[in-house]
Amino acid sequence: MTAPAANDGRVRVEGLVKRFWDEGRGEIRAVDGIDFECVPGEVFGLLGANGAGKTTTLRVLATTLQPSAGRATVNGHDVVRSPESVRRSIGFHSASTALYPRLTAKETLEFFARVNGYPADRVPGRVDELLDRFDIRPYADARIDTLSSGMKQKVSLARTVAHDPPVLIFDEPSVGLDVVNALELRRIVAELRDAGKTILFSTHVMPEAEKVCDRIAIMHGGHILSVGTLEQHRSRTGLHYLEDIFLADLTGADVAAP
Amino acid sequence: MTPFGALLRHELRLLARDTRMILIAIVLPLILFPGLILVLRAVERDETERLDRGEYQYAVRDTAQARDLAELLERALTLPGDRPGARFDRARTATPDSALASGTVHIVAEWSGADTVQTEGPYRPGVTLRYRADSDLSRAAATELEARLLALGRQERDSVFRAAGFPADPGRVLELEATNVATPAREGGARLGLLLMPFVLLLLLTGGSIAAVDTLSGEKERGTLETLLTTGLTRAEIIRAKLLAIVALGLVLVTVNAANLVTYLVIGVLELPAGLALSVAPIDALLVLLLLVPLAVLVAGALLLLSGRVDGYKDFQIAFFPVMLAFVALAAPAALPGMELRSAIALVPVAGLGVAVREVMVGERDWLFLALAWLSSGGAAYLLTVLAERGLSTERLIGGAMLSERDVRGGPALFPYRVARWFAVLWALFFTVSLWFGDALGVRGQVVVNLIVLFSGATWLMIRWYRLDARQALSLRAPPRRAWLAVALGAPAGYVTAIGLAGLVDAYLLPVPQSMLEAFGEAMLIETIPVWQLLLFLAVLPAIAEEVAFRGVLLHGLRARMRPVAATLVAGAVFGLFHVSLFRLVPTAYLGVILATTVVLTGSIYPAMLWHFLNNAMAIVPTRMGWIDVSTEIPWWVYAAAAVALAASFAVLLSARSASPREERASPQGRTT
Numbered sequence: 001m002t003a004p005a006a007n008d009g010r011v012r013v014e015g016l017v018k019r020f021w022d023e024g025r026g027e028i029r030a031v032d033g034i035d036f037e038c039v040p041g042e043v044f045g046l047l048g049a050n051g052a053g054k055t056t057t058l059r060v061l062a063t064t065l066q067p068s069a070g071r072a073t074v075n076g077h078d079v080v081r082s083p084e085s086v087r088r089s090i091g092f093h094s095a096s097t098a099l100y101p102r103l104t105a106k107e108t109l110e111f112f113a114r115v116n117g118y119p120a121d122r123v124p125g126r127v128d129e130l131l132d133r134f135d136i137r138p139y140a141d142a143r144i145d146t147l148s149s150g151m152k153q154k155v156s157l158a159r160t161v162a163h164d165p166p167v168l169i170f171d172e173p174s175v176g177l178d179v180v181n182a183l184e185l186r187r188i189v190a191e192l193r194d195a196g197k198t199i200l201f202s203t204h205v206m207p208e209a210e211k212v213c214d215r216i217a218i219m220h221g222g223h224i225l226s227v228g229t230l231e232q233h234r235s236r237t238g239l240h241y242l243e244d245i246f247l248a249d250l251t252g253a254d255v256a257a258p
Numbered sequence: 259m260t261p262f263g264a265l266l267r268h269e270l271r272l273l274a275r276d277t278r279m280i281l282i283a284i285v286l287p288l289i290l291f292p293g294l295i296l297v298l299r300a301v302e303r304d305e306t307e308r309l310d311r312g313e314y315q316y317a318v319r320d321t322a323q324a325r326d327l328a329e330l331l332e333r334a335l336t337l338p339g340d341r342p343g344a345r346f347d348r349a350r351t352a353t354p355d356s357a358l359a360s361g362t363v364h365i366v367a368e369w370s371g372a373d374t375v376q377t378e379g380p381y382r383p384g385v386t387l388r389y390r391a392d393s394d395l396s397r398a399a400a401t402e403l404e405a406r407l408l409a410l411g412r413q414e415r416d417s418v419f420r421a422a423g424f425p426a427d428p429g430r431v432l433e434l435e436a437t438n439v440a441t442p443a444r445e446g447g448a449r450l451g452l453l454l455m456p457f458v459l460l461l462l463l464t465g466g467s468i469a470a471v472d473t474l475s476g477e478k479e480r481g482t483l484e485t486l487l488t489t490g491l492t493r494a495e496i497i498r499a500k501l502l503a504i505v506a507l508g509l510v511l512v513t514v515n516a517a518n519l520v521t522y523l524v525i526g527v528l529e530l531p532a533g534l535a536l537s538v539a540p541i542d543a544l545l546v547l548l549l550l551v552p553l554a555v556l557v558a559g560a561l562l563l564l565s566g567r568v569d570g571y572k573d574f575q576i577a578f579f580p581v582m583l584a585f586v587a588l589a590a591p592a593a594l595p596g597m598e599l600r601s602a603i604a605l606v607p608v609a610g611l612g613v614a615v616r617e618v619m620v621g622e623r624d625w626l627f628l629a630l631a632w633l634s635s636g637g638a639a640y641l642l643t644v645l646a647e648r649g650l651s652t653e654r655l656i657g658g659a660m661l662s663e664r665d666v667r668g669g670p671a672l673f674p675y676r677v678a679r680w681f682a683v684l685w686a687l688f689f690t691v692s693l694w695f696g697d698a699l700g701v702r703g704q705v706v707v708n709l710i711v712l713f714s715g716a717t718w719l720m721i722r723w724y725r726l727d728a729r730q731a732l733s734l735r736a737p738p739r740r741a742w743l744a745v746a747l748g749a750p751a752g753y754v755t756a757i758g759l760a761g762l763v764d765a766y767l768l769p770v771p772q773s774m775l776e777a778f779g780e781a782m783l784i785e786t787i788p789v790w791q792l793l794l795f796l797a798v799l800p801a802i803a804e805e806v807a808f809r810g811v812l813l814h815g816l817r818a819r820m821r822p823v824a825a826t827l828v829a830g831a832v833f834g835l836f837h838v839s840l841f842r843l844v845p846t847a848y849l850g851v852i853l854a855t856t857v858v859l860t861g862s863i864y865p866a867m868l869w870h871f872l873n874n875a876m877a878i879v880p881t882r883m884g885w886i887d888v889s890t891e892i893p894w895w896v897y898a899a900a901a902v903a904l905a906a907s908f909a910v911l912l913s914a915r916s917a918s919p920r921e922e923r924a925s926p927q928g929r930t931t
Contacts, residue, residue: 019663021662062488063488064487084492087491088490090488097481097484097488098480098481099485103271103272115491116490
């Protein structure tokens with residue numbers, strides 16, 4: 001692979017390993033040598049059960065965890081050598097990234113645009129634009145702790161893209177959302193993809209992966225079992241539903257394992 | 259606005275919007291402190307009045323002299339004491355002791371003079387007053403009755419003097435007058451200086467803890483920490499912004515509460531003790547404020563570090579208590595009477611500042627030691643900030659139970675990360691032993707406990723605990739031959755230059771009190787201990803045990819994570835700190851650096867052991883043999899020659915190093931991470 005060009009909007013992962021230790025179980029390989037690449041205008045899905053290594057992978061990409069081996073670059077920046085540049089290039093959204101209850105919606109967007117280095121003079125205009133795009137204006141000046149979960153979800157998505165990053169990371173974003181909000185989430189992700197963002201999307205919900213992702217990596221036990229578009233997965237296995245494909249891959253992996 | 263500016267504003271805004279925090283940390287003390295003072299004052303006034311106008315019952319024990327005693331007491335009670343309003347009534351009881359115990363009688367008087375009132379010779383009555391110190395009334399009765407009896411005694415003595423033709427007024431025998439030359443402002447400063455530190459510390463700890471727990475543990479619990487950590491901010495920026503927010507809150511708290519108390523004083527709700535003026539020169543007020551800044555940062559840093567380490571509010575509450583105790587313990591020495599800033603206390607964080615504040619409040623400005631106190635607390639604050647920053651980078655913060663291999667497996671890879679802790683604990687033990695048991699143990703006892711039990715014991719423990727390779731950890735290798743030549747040349751040179759260095763420190767930085775010099779000289783001279791024993795306890799054993807601990811395990815641990823030069827300097831400084839005397843810090847640290855350098859250069863601990871032995875022997879033998887004493891002057895050319903010889907010695911060591919390629923330059927482990 002050639003050296004990644006700075007600000008190419010791509011996410012590249014090569015031979016990534018993340019080990020950690022547990023006093024009872026000893027060494028745990030949460031991620032065990034995975035490779036993938038994700039390009040602008042694409043939603044790349046990580047599909048797997050709990051403990052497959054999805055969140056660990058995404059946290060390494062978000063620089064909150066350090067890789068034990070292998071290499072990962074985001075938007076041309078190495079996650080180990082220039083973590084700040086990586087973080088300025090991403091919007092990270094997960095079920096565990098909450099909002100500040102004591103801020104208003106507007107202040108939240110302003111804050112995250114500024115701390116991520118969005119040009120200071122253009123912050124008010126950007127916030128204005130986001131308020132409209134995410135339909136937040138009616139409650140722009142209400143404190144987060146007074147908002148409903150649907151409203152919070154919108155603010156949370158808006159703050160993820162506040163600094164207009166080229167790469168977006170969604171770690172199981174639909175956990176705990178009702179049908180309406182889940183649909184809204186999908187619409188926004190599609191919009192962002194169409195705007196040319198590079199999107200990483202992890203989920204354990206098969207129909208969601210089918211609908212949202214352009215390419216899907218099936219993860220299990222820290223490995224990527226297979227990668228491809230839904231069509232590629234179908235022709236490879238001769239199965240129609242992602243759920244069946246997933247199970248077939250898993251069975252294959254278990255049979256293959258010594 | 260820069261990202262950092264935005265973050266700082268954000269942190270301050272979050273604090274300002276925490277209504278409960280504002281109420282508890284700011285508003286409550288505003289009401290509580292003056293209220294507490296007012297209530298205490300009122301209670302004290304009532305109490306004094308009650309005792310002044312008290313009606314006290316006294317009993318006279320029924321002995322042969324009971325009548326004489328009763329008469330004596332009645333005469334004494336007609337005299338004015340300290341509480342003229344107090345009234346004494348005699349209670350007639352057959353069991354005075356049980357009456358005293360039950361509280362119906364406040365005092366029991368008993369005859370303890372000569373068996374009878376003598377008709378010839380001097381009149382010698384004696385009275386024992388029995389009272390109960392646990393009862394306010396009984397105690398007050400005893401002091402008052404004592405005062406009146408003493409007044410009676412003086413009256414009797416004067417009449418005896420007069421009868422014998424002495425001047426009637428004892429004042430004419432000895433004119434005595436004590437005049438307070440301190441201005442009321444200085445006196446006020448001395449009292450306020452004593453109260454200021456605990457007051458500020460209390461505010462910083464209470465207010466700061468609420469802010470600190472909210473800003474890190476709170477973020478962790480609410481799930482906003484991961485959001486913050488995935489922004490473009492650096493970990494250092496995040497910690498600094500949070501630290502500044504807590505410091506700002508602390509300073510606001512202190513200012514608001516101080517202003518509040520001053521306001522109450524001005525409008526007269528509270529009053530200062532009579533005759534106490536409060537006026538601090540603006541420069542002193544500024545100095546005090548400047549001295550409080552590192553304290554605020556230190557408290558904020560400690561709380562932030564704690565907040566980052568714990569798993570939530572509940573954990574914080576549990577862990578906060580020992581931290582608070584630690585600060586109280588550090589602040590306490592400043593309140594000890596007679597504590598002076600020009601001592602080792604200046605090097606102790608918090609305590610040094612407390613003494614500094616006291617001295618500034620009475621108008622004394624010892625700039626060097628003010629700077630030392632400021633730097634010691636400031637340095638500690640910086641260290642805590644760096645640790646907090648590192649805490650923010652640990653994966654446990656996000657990943658839950660994630661541990662690294664060295665945490666779980668321990669062993670040699672973990673040792674470099676633990677060596678500082680071991681030596682901190684060792685220092686505390688060493689300090690305690692010297693402070694509390696030094697006199698009881700004597701020189702030989704101290705050497706045995708410190709060198710054999712503490713240093714050698716800890717070294718053995720560290721080697722066992724981390725499964726270290728003793729040969730490697732202690733540099734037990736044969737040195738290049740030329741190293742011995744270097745030691746023979748270097749040890750006397752090092753000793754002489756150390757004396758020169760101590761002289762320079764004494765002349766320009768920190769005059770050593772004469773008493774201390776003499777005490778040190780005496781320790782070397784102890785006539786009761788034979789020379790061979792002095793050599794054994796003060797030269798041979800230190801050369802082995804101290805080398806093994808400081809140039810062995812300590813240096814080994816430091817070198818895995820530091821460059822050789824930094825490791826050498828740190829190991830030397832730690833060695834200096836273990837001599838627990840401010841005046842010996844520089845020369846011993848100097849020796850420590852020299853010895854660490856020989857180990858680094860030769861790869862072997864044996865030359866350093868010999869050097870250490872020779873150095874200590876040179877400090878003992880010539881003095882003990884009476885060849886030289888404290889007043890012996892060393893001519894300048896000897897120092898110059900010693901410096902040259904020392905340089906030559908190191909040149910030999912350096913050449914020996916390049917001549918032995920098999921020597922390991924750095925410890926192989928630890929570098930791999």
